Amino acid sequence: MTVLLLLLALLPIATLPDVPPQLKCLVESYPGALCSATATELVWCDGTRMPYRTGPERTTHAERLANGDLADQMRQTYTPFVPATPPAVDQEPGRIRNEAFFAKLYGNTKAEVLAHTTRLTWLDGKILRVTTRFGIDQRLAAVRDELRTLPGKVAAPAFQTEGTLVWRTIRGTTRRSAHAYAMAIDVGVPVSDYWQWHAPDAQGKLAFRNRMPIEVVRVFEKHGFVWGGRWYHYDTMHFEFRPELLHPACVGGNTVRQ
Numbered sequence: 001m002t003v004l005l006l007l008l009a010l011l012p013i014a015t016l017p018d019v020p021p022q023l024k025c026l027v028e029s030y031p032g033a034l035c036s037a038t039a040t041e042l043v044w045c046d047g048t049r050m051p052y053r054t055g056p057e058r059t060t061h062a063e064r065l066a067n068g069d070l071a072d073q074m075r076q077t078y079t080p081f082v083p084a085t086p087p088a089v090d091q092e093p094g095r096i097r098n099e100a101f102f103a104k105l106y107g108n109t110k111a112e113v114l115a116h117t118t119r120l121t122w123l124d125g126k127i128l129r130v131t132t133r134f135g136i137d138q139r140l141a142a143v144r145d146e147l148r149t150l151p152g153k154v155a156a157p158a159f160q161t162e163g164t165l166v167w168r169t170i171r172g173t174t175r176r177s178a179h180a181y182a183m184a185i186d187v188g189v190p191v192s193d194y195w196q197w198h199a200p201d202a203q204g205k206l207a208f209r210n211r212m213p214i215e216v217v218r219v220f221e222k223h224g225f226v227w228g229g230r231w232y233h234y235d236t237m238h239f240e241f242r243p244e245l246l247h248p249a250c251v252g253g254n255t256v257r258q
């Protein structure tokens with residue numbers, strides 16, 4: 001039995017029986033932090049086990065946003081590289097975040113987050129604080145360098161940034177912002193649209209707005225960042241590192257990178 005367990009531990013996670021693809025995508029997206037998974041748990045490399053589902057089950061999108069578990073976080077599929085189109089109501093893959101998961105990845109206090117950061121100069125000369133976890137500083141540098149190569153003035157809006165690390169909660173909530181973890185960046189504010197800046201229509205529905213060039217979005221997606229312009233509650237200046245949603249086994253639509 002011990003030998004069998006040892007053999008199972010040595011197998012690549014893809015071959016483990018009963019491990020849902022969402023758990024596989026999480027494990028393979030955060031090497032060094034996550035080491036394995038069972039049918040119901042993530043296994044961190046420090047031995048911590050984190051349940052994929054926690055009860056009682058949340059049935060509304062608002063409940064999932066406020067108190068989502070890992071299953072809620074992985075519930076919606078992100079489709080990269082496609083044109084920007086109005087998302088369906090509450091379709092916003094990546095916007096649900098399990099706070100305990102991200103706090104463990106990046107730090108649970110501002111000091112813990114800062115301990116893993118470095119400086120990165122953006123295209124407008126602004127110096128940003130970016131986490132070094134999972135090579136995110138290098139990935140963001142690769143985004144920056146690729147934006148420079150886009151033709152004409154396509155990427156010009158993204159040359160301007162409002163920053164990365166901000167230790168704060170999301171406006172109007174007690175939930176911690178992705179910016180608290182130094183793995184998110186806001187670019188192109190003058191051409192940006194945010195759902196809270198506009199009143200919903202008479203039926204309470206948000207009207208999608210976007211002026212961010214899709215070429216810019218595709219560069220970020222190529223390097224592991226999801227875009228807030230693919231959310232019903234749109235935030236078109238916002239990009240955050242969420243490789244689990246871009247993993248080939250979890251991504252939606254056409255997975256061929258453009």
Ligand SMILES: [Zn+2]
Pocket residue numbers: 179184185186237238239
């Ligand atoms: Zn943002």
